[in-house]
Amino acid sequence: MTRLQATYEIESPVGVARAAEVIAGEQSTGTFIRLASETDDLRARSAARVEAVEITGASDHPGLPCRLKADRYEQGRITLSWPVDTFGPSLPNILATVAGNLFELAEVSAIRLLSLEIPDSIAAACPGPQFGIAGTRALVGVETGPMIGTIVKPSVGLSAAETAALAGDLARAGIDFIKDDELQGNGPACPLEERARLVMQALDEAAQVTGRKVMYAFNITDEVTDMWRHLEMLEGLGATCAMVSLNSVGLAGLRAVRDRSPLPIHAHRNGWGLLSRSPHIGIAYPAMQKLWRLAGADHLHVNGLASKFTEPDDVVIEAAQAVQAPVSDSHDHAALPVFSSGQTAWQVGPSADALGNDDFLICAGGGIMSHPGGPAAGITSFRQAAAAQAQGVDVRTYAADHPELAAALDAFKGAVTRG
């Protein structure tokens, strides 16, 4: 693969094949009137190419509001490719190429970017995850099995001292990983530096007892130079993870963090629904996560099975698998999938089964904190569920002689049945 390749699902009032040509023109040499300077040679060298067109169906009404009207809106998949020489390995420019003006064309009444094929030359020139799965396991001190995490809740409103006290309790209860909420950045009500100082103190104290330092992902989301300052401060405190909100800092913001981060980057995708929930316009996670991994994300959120959000389970699993798959023919750049949102002991086994391995982090708020036996029992219930899955035993059978698991399955029944 020497060209960048993108596959889209589209619907068009002018037909899928014609729309493919229009998109290829718009996203490379295009202008609405062909100019004298636009020679055939130039087109051959620089133009996007339509690699494949597949017709899948048609609709009698447009998916999106569309200026061009038709009796029939043809549906299908198209694959376009671009020569790398136009943009080089610059991820922001690649994004402008595969996800730029094309979404606004009147020749499409629906368009979703489904997948990207990344040339090795681009993957080689990008940093990729610095820690990935193995590096994270080493820092967390968990060699096998899923890593169990939690989220500081309430999302906002706790003081730095209250947050630290909570983190210390969770560490003593045996958690592997804790993260700030994505709404908790560096506001005056709970400044990051004070929070980090007190939390790291609490975690270091707990480590004296447990022999293991919990990984805490501090939310450094902020302006670029502020994030760099936060990273330095965190390193000085012995912190082992930094979290960023991908959609808030942008692709260049993420890469700027990667360039100066001594810590794994825990990449939070809040706002992702905006880019993916509509069936008519958007980007599928398997496409977008490749750019985030190339830019350096170590951990990537993928929602959770039976979560409180509306994303179906098959999309969650497709996302988690994509995060572990090679980013290009010869470059892995694999990241750690992070399941979260409404997670309980119920979802541990099914997550591992669907993913086909246990190289993941599963984060739960209420599913741990609200366990009838308290947080330690909540964490134990997750580990017991993982053990059941690893041994191929049904979780309900395993619960018979594991009371923490039994209590969790009972308390969080709603988590899987979803009313």
Next chain:
Amino acid sequence: MTRLQATYEIESPVGVARAAEVIAGEQSTGTFIRLASETDDLRARSAARVEAVEITGASDHPGLPCRLKADRYEQGRITLSWPVDTFGPSLPNILATVAGNLFELAEVSAIRLLSLEIPDSIAAACPGPQFGIAGTRALVGVETGPMIGTIVKPSVGLSAAETAALAGDLARAGIDFIKDDELQGNGPACPLEERARLVMQALDEAAQVTGRKVMYAFNITDEVTDMWRHLEMLEGLGATCAMVSLNSVGLAGLRAVRDRSPLPIHAHRNGWGLLSRSPHIGIAYPAMQKLWRLAGADHLHVNGLASKFTEPDDVVIEAAQAVQAPVSDSHDHAALPVFSSGQTAWQVGPSADALGNDDFLICAGGGIMSHPGGPAAGITSFRQAAAAQAQGVDVRTYAADHPELAAALDAFKGAVTRG
């Protein structure tokens, strides 16, 4: 206004008022089970508040795929507010607050962020546009009337020398402004530094003849440290404008550019369709452009009237007006609206009329380059159209003794009727 305020258009299977409470919870103190640490006092201090709920209608089917089913999906507008202390003036954290996980909630079957009310404390702490309308007029040397710009086309494929030759021709033909295409960044086929060097040479030579240096927006879109390097290089060459693709570099990337830019920032919104085209999910431009202006965008793209894209004209005008409106009660931070895409002499007057002033830049590719009399005549046709509008004369009447305008109106009839 001391709290940050956001208004959304939503549809909900659980009713608009209930959905407002869920969103407020999710985007502030929320977790799916109320925890012991979540006291009433903490809620009062930190929680998002539902300020207004208005029911506007209902649908018997959900706008978006939605896990929660109902017989009736209630529609309406809601206004939420947040205490500034949670996030401070950090724009990335503000974005995570107003446009984060809420898009994925099962309690909404449609959700669009319509508007933001920015507290003065935030506007005061953000840089805002460095040049804005007046600073741009001063650099371009156009005191009154719309500024006329063009885009280097073909979008990609020209060498640096070919680009420079074209820029020189356009400068001698009397253009005010030229921009790189958003697909032309810093690829090996046409490296930015070589392009900038040759273009600035050509523009300086043209200025010897015309007495005026054309503003050229070089597309610096790239990783943060690369953009900083590009800015330094451009300043050294005497360039007067830098362009960035907003959605490619992200909010933090834009702010990083602003922090070190000696030049006006020409902000290109390619990819905006992804965020705005669906009626069921998205962000309206009046909301998003405030964050971009706070971060420092000087020029903001708003599409054009009767453009080649699918956005309706009223949305284009609403966007252009928004860009000029004060960003908060006491802070203007106004930016220059940029009309583009399929623009010709036909659209100049209607753009000024709809906007209510001529403080805008209108960019045309084919509408200038493909004028039957050549680019100089194309530019003249734009100025004549602006003069007609300023004098309150119908453009067709004015064309009677202005042949360049007459030729443009004839050649580009399709631009307004849109077949």
